[in-house]
Amino acid sequence: MDLKLLAVFDEVYKTRSVSRAGENLGLAQSSISISLARLRRHFGDPLFVRTSDGMQPTPHATSLVAPVRQAIELLRGITRQQAVFDPVKAQRMFRICMTDITHLVLLPALINRLRVIAPGINVEITHISGQTPRMLESGEADLAVGFMPQLEAGFYQQKLFEQDFSCVVRRDHPRVRSRLTAAMFKRENHVLVTAAGTGQNLVEEALERLGVQRNIALRLPNYLGMGGLLASTDLMVTVPRRVAETLVRIADVKQLLPPFELPVFSIKQHWHERYQQDPANRWLRGVISDLFLE
Template sequence: MDTRLLTVFDEIYKTRSVSRAGENLGMPQTSVSLALGRLRRQFNDPLFVRTAVGMLPTPQGEALIVPFRQVLELLRKATEQQITFDPAKSHRKFFISMTDISHLEFLPALVNRVNEVAPTVQIEVMRITGETSKQLEAGESDLAIGFMPELEAGFYQQRLFTQGFACVVRKDHPRVNVRVTAAIFRNERHVAITAAGTGHDLVERKLAELKMERQLALTLPTLPGLGNLLANTDLLATVPERVANMLMRIANVKALPPPVSFPSFSIKQHWHERYHHDPANRWLRSVVAELFSE
């Protein structure tokens, strides 16, 4: 039923007059009469009849006023209700989907900031999988962070930063000093990282395009432990620049420009349209953007 009909009914009940109801509602009297006519046809009852003291309700009209007013009150409360989010008082748990590179790059700073401004908020990290898009849509994941071209279509996104690649070896590597030449790149033994979000496919496609082969000694599915591995072997790894910088902070390794101009790629945060205006989701996105956006 058109809720405007309920409003007209309530106003006629209060004023006992079609004309006064129209004045109070800012409607022409003819429109009020038409609305009353629709209600009469729907309930097969006059609902109001003219008397010496005005338009009085029939028994059917009298029976309808309470449920009609209940509906109007529910609608009024619904229109006034607005979701709010106070990070300082919230106990909400946020679910963030991340790649391995995002774990290393974002978590320490993000956890420190959340503990500072939202001490009772919790964060649960989820792995990026083939189900991530469905999880974002269903609200099972609030945000996905990393290099995820498969999430570009159908989701809101915000670029945080763009990065290229670097070659990482141990500081006292016997054959790699201050440059990684094309010959060194071809002759040294490599460790490849296939973890999602590392841009591994970009490296492989560029090498294939150049018909440039490298000697793979090891392939790893994850990033953790890579710094210790490189610091204690003669292996060479081609990784995103920020990963290279992180490895230099935690291990006895150095980062050098690669001999190949690999394409750069963007790290983004992604979220579903359903939660674009959600105050809690907006707060979380703003924290991530403030911390990591270039």
């Protein structure tokens, strides 16, 4: 039993996929299959069984994952392995949990940067959810980027930028011109985006404190198609300012200051303390932070 075999076990357990485990470890799929065969012989158990949901672990594999991960850490410490990450040569997948805001604001710039400085790096995006803390802890996700005040002890964070709110309507709106008044805001029909991490709860709490009631004509789970929707209707939406700026660039809409004082919140990147010193994770965090310092 060597470190390579243990790493294969751990990666297949995390990804539930032979091919994705190979991508992350920089090994051919055939090498992963050979390693799995050796592991199965050693433990006398199938360990992973192919299903419609990927390679699912057997009960014995589930019981092994904690000691295997402890053994990996121990072996790395004993051998004083100095991990090195070379982005120019690296061939791997990073998994990032994102909110809709960071999907719109960060993702295009990140992909363009990676194509230049690390052409072998690929990215998989998942939505922020209740499973995000567990995914960061287990290594199923490398980073989470967005507004996530629910992340507690055991997680590091770095502020990327502060965010306030703007209102958006179609450019030729018949009633809303260049300035939005409180009366206009209360009179118009509004869109409410219910996705987690948008800061929308901050808006609702602020309006409730101010005693402001508005007519929610449409509730949506995310910002998908928001630009086209607003450009084709008289609806109004209150969104984080950078989302509003993006909508202005891609659709025939305009951005207005809200007529009420709304809170400011921070967009951050989060990672688990297990990966604080991991070279690949540190490199990715640096790339993302640099995008907002330019």
